[in-house]
Amino acid sequence: xxxxxxxxxxxxxxxxxxxxxxxxxxxxxxxxxxxxxxxxxxxxxxxxxx
Numbered sequence: 001x002x003x004x005x006x007x008x009x010x011x012x013x014x015x016x017x018x019x020x021x022x023x024x025x026x027x028x029x030x031x032x033x034x035x036x037x038x039x040x041x042x043x044x045x046x047x048x049x050x
Contacts, residue, residue: 010027016034021027025038029046038044 010021010025012029013027014031016032016036018034019032019036019038021038022040024040026043026045027038028044030044032038032044
């Protein structure tokens with residue numbers, strides 16, 4: 001049996017100073033300000049509201 005492999009993503013992200021992202025992580029459509037740490041197995045996305 002073959003594993004289901006997926007790529008991690010950092011797309012459309014504004015990144016400040018001193019930002020650390022450990023993979024695997026999916027980060028998209030958001031802003032990360034200064035001094036942010038994102039650990040593994042995290043998903044951060046833009047939330048749309050009316």
